[in-house]
Amino acid sequence: MVWVRSEYAGALAVVSTWLAALVPWNVTYSSGVSGGSVLFVRFPFFQIRYAFGVPVARRVSVSDPLSAVAFQAGQTIQAAYQVWAVGAAVLAIAVVVAAAYYHDEARVESGPLDPVRLLGGLLALSGVVLAGATYLLATRGFPGVPLPIGVVFLLLFGGVLLTVDRE
Numbered sequence: 795m796v797w798v799r800s801e802y803a804g805a806l807a808v809v810s811t812w813l814a815a816l817v818p819w820n821v822t823y824s825s826g827v828s829g830g831s832v833l834f835v836r837f838p839f840f841q842i843r844y845a846f847g848v849p850v851a852r853r854v855s856v857s858d859p860l861s862a863v864a865f866q867a868g869q870t871i872q873a874a875y876q877v878w879a880v881g882a883a884v885l886a887i888a889v890v891v892a893a894a895y896y897h898d899e900a901r902v903e904s905g906p907l908d909p910v911r912l913l914g915g916l917l918a919l920s921g922v923v924l925a926g927a928t929y930l931l932a933t934r935g936f937p938g939v940p941l942p943i944g945v946v947f948l949l950l951f952g953g954v955l956l957t958v959d960r961e
Contacts, residue, residue: 800958800959800960803910803955803958803960804895804899804903804909804910806910806954806955806958807892807895807909807910807913807914807955808892808895808896808913810913810917810951810954810955811888811889811891811892811913811916811917811951812889812892813947813951814838814885814888814917814920814944814947814948814951815837815838815839815885815888815889816837817837817943817944817947818835818836818837818943818944819836819837819838819878819881819924819927819928819942819943819944819945819948820834820835820836820924820927820928820931820940820941820942820943820944820945821833821834821835821836821940821941821943822834822836822931822938822939822940822941823938823939824937824938825937825938826937829847830845830846830847831845831846831847832844832845832846833846836878837944838881838882838885838886838920838924838944839858839859839882839885839886840856840857840858840859841856841857841858841859841862842854842855842856843855843856843857859875859878859879859882860879862875862878863875863876863878863879870934871930871931871934873930873934874927874928874930874931874934875927877923877924877926877927877930878924878927880923881920881923881924881926881927882920884916884919884920884923885916885917885920885948887916888913888916888917888920891909891912891913891916892913895909895913908960910955910958910960911955911956911958911960913955914951914952914953914954914955914956914957914958915952915956916952917948917949917951917952917955918948918949918952918953918956919952920948920952921945921946921947921948921949921952922949924942924944924945924948925942925945925949928940928942928945
């Protein structure tokens with residue numbers, strides 16, 4: 795079964811990669827944190843934390859993966875943030891490849907690797923890595939259930955791009 799025609803595969807690869815960079819890979823709501831609740835919306839390259847009724851926390855906080863790793867230093871949840879940083883790095887490579895592909899399609903197409911398969915592999919790899927981070931958040935993190943919204947999209951986009959008929 796063909797999901798997309800080969801002539802549209804390049805455009806799908808670029809748009810999928812950019813969309814994957816904009817969708818939160820994880821959303822977690824934690825109640826009972828210092829007498830309040832915290833909502834984490836984790837995008838690939840930054841996290842927004844909304845604190846409700848937590849007296850010692852700023853209401854809204856934004857951090858990148860490396861700052862979040864540093865903030866969690868010495869905590870059990872630090873491993874999840876380290877894995878998130880790796881997933882973000884893989885996705886950053888995909889975004890750079892997608893930008894180059896968009897900017898100069900002919901040149902990238904003439905390279906040694908098929909850019910559609912390369913982007914599919916990078917999206918799938920970042921999906922697997924961020925799924926690992928979600929697992930670590932669920933088993934070592936704050937209370938609450940992390941919802942891997944973007945992880946599903948990354949794996950879906952990666953799978954579609956890896957199976958495109960490139961004749």
